[in-house]
Amino acid sequence: MDTDTGAVATRAYVLHPDLTSDRERRDPEPALAEAIALAEALPDLEVLGGEVVRLRKPDAGALFGSGKLDELMAKLSAQEVGLVLVDGPVSPVQQRNLEKAWGVKVLDRTGLILEIFSDRAATREGVLQVEMAALSYQRTRLVRAWTHLERQRGGLGFVGGPGETQIEADRRAIDEQLTRLRRQLDKVAKTRELHRASRAKVPFPVVALVGYTNAGKSTLFNRLTGAEVMAKDMLFATLDPTMRGVTLPTGMKVILSDTVGFISDLPTQLVAAFRATLEEVLSADLILHVRDITHPETEGQKEDVMSILHDLGVAEDVPMIEVWNKVDVADPERRAVLQTVADRTENVRPLSAVTGEGLDGLIEAITHALDDARTVREIELPFEEGRKRAWLHEQGVVMDESQTETGFRLTVAMTARQEKRFREL
Template structure:
C-alpha cells in the first residue's frame, strides 16, 4: 500500500460561534439550540473539521470588531490552540467587521449568509440551481469583495469563500461583478424560458401538484421517498436536498369505483431561519412548484424542541415567496418515532382533534396511509368538479391524445369505428379543457 504523501490536503479546521447579542435574533430561539443548528450547517459543508463551538454573550455588537477587546483576545487564544483555519459566525457580520476579525485572528471568516451560500453552491445540481447560486453569491460579494485566502487548501466545488490555491478569484471591482451578474442573468433567462415550456406542458396534464415544504432536515425527502418509491438523497443533514424533484404518483382512491387520483408530488429545498435574502429572491423560480401547488404538505420535525419556531420561520418564508395564505395546507407532524411513548400517544390524540394535521413517521411508515387518504380527501374538496359523460371520436392516427385520456383515467369504454375510435368519457371541465389544449 502506498504511503500517503505530504501533498494530501488536511480538512479545513473550523470553529463555530453564535453571538447572543441581547436577544437580537428575534428572541424566538434558545442560544444553545441556535448554536447546534449552526454546527449542523457547518457539518453540511464537505471538507470541514469542527474543532469547537461556543455561544458568546454580548450586550451590543462592537461596530468595528463585533466583540470587545477582552473577548477578542480570549477567543483568539482558543483559535490558536485549535489551529483553526476558518471561523463561522452564526449571524450577520459587516465587511468591516469581517476584515478586522480576519486580521485580528489570522483566520478566514464566514458569516451565516456566506456559509449557507457555500452549502448551496456545493449542493446545486441543475443548471438553474448553479446559476442562481452564483448570482446570489455575487450579490453578496458585491458588498464586501471577499478574496480567497491562499493558505486554505481547495477540496471541493464551491464559491471560493473557503477555497484556496489555484482558485479563480472574483474580480475585486464592482464593475466586473456587475458585468458577471448581467451575463448570469442572461443565461438564467434562457433556462427559465425552458422551464416555462416545461411548466406549460405540465399545465396540460390534469394532475394536481402537491408540494412538500418545511424546515430543513424535517424529513421531507424521506417522506417523498416513502410516498413515491424514489431514491432522493435523504440524510440527517441540513440542505440534503437542494434542487426540486417531482414525481407522478397515483393515490389508492379508496372508496371510489374509478382509478385512484394521479398527482404530481414535489420535494423542495428546506427552509431555515435567517435564510439569506439573496437566496430567497434567487430561488423564487426554483420554488415555483410551491407557488403553483394545489395543496401544500408542511412537514414538521415534531420531535425538535423548537418545532413551533421552525414552523413560524416556514410561514414567514412562504409569505415572502408570495404563497397565498388561503392555499390549502396539511401539517405533517413527522418523526413521531423519535418521541417517548407518552409523548407519542399524546401527539396521536392531538392529531385526532385537528382536521388538517397528520402525525407520521416517514422513517417507519406509521401514519403514512392515513396521510395519503387525507391528501386524497382534501384534493377531492379542492378540485373535484361535477363529472359529465361525453363522447370523443379520434382517428387511428391520434394515438397520443388517446393515450392521454387513458392515462387521465377518464375513459369508461371505447368502440372501434370505421376511421378510428369512439371513446365514452366521464370527466371534469378542467380535464376537458386540458385535453382540448393538447
C-alpha cells in the same frame, strides 16, 4: 478527515453572537446547534464545535471586544482552527479585522449558506441562481477573493481551497458577470416555462412538500414515490425541486414536489435568489407541511415556514396538511399526547417517514383533500374578457386554445379552488 480531492479538511469553529440587548433574539443554544449543523453540511470542513458569545452590543470594528478577541484567539490557536463561522451578519470591516487578529478565514452566516447552496445545487438554474446570489453578496465585500468564478472545486471558494489567492474584486467585472448570468438565467427560465406548460396539460394535481430544513421531507418523498432523492440528516440536503408522478391507492394520479428546506433568519436576498426553487409551491393544489415534531423549536420552525409561505402568497390560498414527522423517536408519553392532539385537529397527520407508520392515514388525507382534483372543461370567452383569459394562462391551466369569430375557445383543467377564483374575477 480527508475530502475527495485528497486535501486535508479545514478545521472550523462556530460562534453564535447572542446580542443580549435584542429583545427578539432567538434562544441561543438551539441557534448554535443549528449553526453547527449548517457547518457540518459542507463536506470539506471538520467542525470542532462552537460556543455562544454573549454581547450587549457588537463592536463596529471587530464585532467582539478586545478581551473576548484574545480569549477566542487562544482557543482557536490551541485547536489549530483554520475557519471561524460567525452565525450572524459580519460587515466587511469586521471580517477583515477578525481575520487579521486571529490569522484565520472568517465567514458569516450568509456566506456559509451560499457555500452550502453552491455545494448542493444540481440543476443549471440552481447553479446560476447561486452564482448570482454570491456575486450580489460579494459585490459589497470587495476585500474578498473571486476564485469561485474559475471554479476549481464545488462550493464558492469562500472557505478556501487549492490555488486560491486573496485578490481584490473589480466591481465592473462583477457587474459584467451578473449581466451574463442574467442572460443565461433568462434562457433557462424560458426552457422551464415550456416544461411547466407541458406539465399543466396533464390534469393532475400538484402536491408540494414544504417544511423546515431537516424535517424529513426528502425521506417522506422517497417513501411516497420510491425515488432515490438524496435524503441525509443534513441541512439543505435538497435545493432543486424534484418532481415525480405518483398514483395513490385510490387510482388518483398526483405530481409530488420536494422543495428546499426553510430556515430561520435566511437573508432576504437568498429567499429571492431561490424563489425559483419554491415555484412549484406557487402552482400547488395541496401543500404538505412536514414538521420535525420532536424538535425543541418545532413551534418556532412552523412560524418561520408559515411566514415565508405567507410572503409567497400561498398560505391562505392553498389547502394544507400538517405532517408531524419523526414520531418514532418520541417517547411513548409524548406520542400519546401528539396522537390525542392530532385526532382533535383538522388536517394534521402524525407519522414516521423512516418506518412508514401513519403513512396510510396521510395518503387518505391527501386523497380527501384532492377530491376537487382538476376537471377538464371548455370555456368560451369574448374578446373583451381578456383579463380572464390572461388569468387562465397565468394559472397554467390552459390545455388548448382556438380563436372564434367572437372570442376564444379554451380547454382548461382546473381544480374546484381555481374554478371558484375564476368565477370571482
